[in-house]
Amino acid sequence: MRSSRIRFPKFLLANAPVLSIIAVLAAVPPFITNMYYVQVLVFIGIYAILTLSLNLLNGYVGLLSIGHAAFYAIGAYASAKLSMELGLPWVLALAGAGAIAGFFGYLIAKPTLRLSGIYLTLVTLGFNMILFLVLQNWMSFTNGPLGIMDVPPPSIFGFVLSSRLQYYYLILALVLLTVLSMHRLMTCRFGRALTAIRENELAAEATGVDTTRYKIQAFVLAAFYAGIAGSFYAHFVKYISPDSFTINESFILLAMLAFGGQGNLIGPIVGAAALILIPEAFRPLQEYRMFVYGGVLIVMMLVRRQGLLGGRSYSLRWTRFDSAPARIYERGDKFLPEG
Amino acid sequence: MLKLTDVNTFYGPIQALKNVSLTVNPKEIVSLLGGNACGKSTTMKTILGLVRPKHGRVEFFGRRIDRLPSSDIVRAGIAPVLEARRLFPFLTVHENLLMGAYTRNDTEGIRTDVERMYALFPVVKERNRQLASTLSGGEQQMVAMARALMARPKLLIMDEPSMGLSPLYVDKVFEIIQMINREEGVAVLLVEQNANMALSIACRGYVLQTGEIVLHDTAENLKNNPLMQKAYLGVA
Numbered sequence: 338m339r340s341s342r343i344r345f346p347k348f349l350l351a352n353a354p355v356l357s358i359i360a361v362l363a364a365v366p367p368f369i370t371n372m373y374y375v376q377v378l379v380f381i382g383i384y385a386i387l388t389l390s391l392n393l394l395n396g397y398v399g400l401l402s403i404g405h406a407a408f409y410a411i412g413a414y415a416s417a418k419l420s421m422e423l424g425l426p427w428v429l430a431l432a433g434a435g436a437i438a439g440f441f442g443y444l445i446a447k448p449t450l451r452l453s454g455i456y457l458t459l460v461t462l463g464f465n466m467i468l469f470l471v472l473q474n475w476m477s478f479t480n481g482p483l484g485i486m487d488v489p490p491p492s493i494f495g496f497v498l499s500s501r502l503q504y505y506y507l508i509l510a511l512v513l514l515t516v517l518s519m520h521r522l523m524t525c526r527f528g529r530a531l532t533a534i535r536e537n538e539l540a541a542e543a544t545g546v547d548t549t550r551y552k553i554q555a556f557v558l559a560a561f562y563a564g565i566a567g568s569f570y571a572h573f574v575k576y577i578s579p580d581s582f583t584i585n586e587s588f589i590l591l592a593m594l595a596f597g598g599q600g601n602l603i604g605p606i607v608g609a610a611a612l613i614l615i616p617e618a619f620r621p622l623q624e625y626r627m628f629v630y631g632g633v634l635i636v637m638m639l640v641r642r643q644g645l646l647g648g649r650s651y652s653l654r655w656t657r658f659d660s661a662p663a664r665i666y667e668r669g670d671k672f673l674p675e676g
Numbered sequence: 677m678l679k680l681t682d683v684n685t686f687y688g689p690i691q692a693l694k695n696v697s698l699t700v701n702p703k704e705i706v707s708l709l710g711g712n713a714c715g716k717s718t719t720m721k722t723i724l725g726l727v728r729p730k731h732g733r734v735e736f737f738g739r740r741i742d743r744l745p746s747s748d749i750v751r752a753g754i755a756p757v758l759e760a761r762r763l764f765p766f767l768t769v770h771e772n773l774l775m776g777a778y779t780r781n782d783t784e785g786i787r788t789d790v791e792r793m794y795a796l797f798p799v800v801k802e803r804n805r806q807l808a809s810t811l812s813g814g815e816q817q818m819v820a821m822a823r824a825l826m827a828r829p830k831l832l833i834m835d836e837p838s839m840g841l842s843p844l845y846v847d848k849v850f851e852i853i854q855m856i857n858r859e860e861g862v863a864v865l866l867v868e869q870n871a872n873m874a875l876s877i878a879c880r881g882y883v884l885q886t887g888e889i890v891l892h893d894t895a896e897n898l899k900n901n902p903l904m905q906k907a908y909l910g911v912a
Contacts, residue, residue: 526778529774529775532764533775536764536767537762537764537765539726539758539762540763540764541764541775542724542726543746543755543758543762544750544775544776545746545750545751545778545779545827546747546778547745547747549745
């Protein structure tokens, strides 16, 4: 009892920066009068979860997936179908969407993870393309290119979300849950195994890590988180169509990850926020704003290849920021044949 | 303890090992010698389950292991020190050691073993907060050995421990192999090109040539074998 009373302020102090960021994120939005800005914040939240889930594969295990939007799509469609056809409450639809996306992740991972490097990457690309075509053409189930309309808003134990501000708080909670659960995962045995696989797969195998099993688990987890983001998207926008889940979407996620930096839990969020805010900030330039977007990405890759916060294992605790040695991991190595 | 019987391993259509049979007894140092591309590394990979033999069997303490996944083979008590060391480059030396104990659950035992490794390898202790990739080749070899020992193996397989090291470190590495064998009672299978060095510490040796074992004898006899002297030991 006594020790916990002494430790508590210490905990607050150690985590003050993170806690104050969360406090600002929670306190400021009600004062934003233009609801459009709140909507932008909600999208940053969705993409933060997606980029974090991609980071599990790219940043922690070193598997390059370039079709991650497929799992986002599965989550969105699963959640819409579960709540509209089966009438499941939102909480169950959310969990179901994650589980179904995770299951598809398993189906893809199980036969293909014996492949490595560029071959696995091609499989993820193909899966994304096939899924898009299925969504586009399976009229009776997905309503094809017309999409699914009037997805019901989330209701949490009877409370139905209506304003954008309420959606904002929901996605804020989901992002926090994602970060906390990933942080927990990455600091335990599981996380160490994933890091070992990324650093040197053969050596990981040689120290007794069952690399195939861990890669499959990481793939399933990444798909699960992407499914959660998809579910939220479906209930927020209330309309889903195959066009929201093209290869392009997968590439945007990769760009966010590359921009923010991978291998830690803060970089992906920063990357998602930056690449959503940049086109918004340059909206006065109209269609020329994408020049800025592309230019920023190119400059980033030239001057800081590992991304804004890449190459370091930032922790949630400020006290540990930067205390770990620099870990610059260059993904190109992965494609070279084993020497 | 470790027994290979008529092992045949193929890479696609190419046969890399032909009827390789060898044994390692407890607390023994056995060296596996041969020139380039004779199948030394393939033998090691076959034992570790990184490649699968087409025919033949690999047994460890009487249990067949040639169909087990590598992680289970490591759990059974075989720890490899891989060729070119293969550390986790961007983990610290300390973290590398902890990864070596990945298959173990006894936190207390792991902690005392880390201390034991620091005592055994003072260089490793000196560098324990550094990234593994910033160490010299010889230092990395020390870390690789310490990491392998962290799994508390019964058999240590070392692939070319002397490769790319300065003569000073080669001596040191072989000294430590002997010490590990003597003090920890760990059997060692030493896969080496440096026949002179390997035979100076081994009890027995096997000589591989194009995937076949052509000679098998005690280290003493191998050193005096005229064929051996001509082909591998550089005695005129």
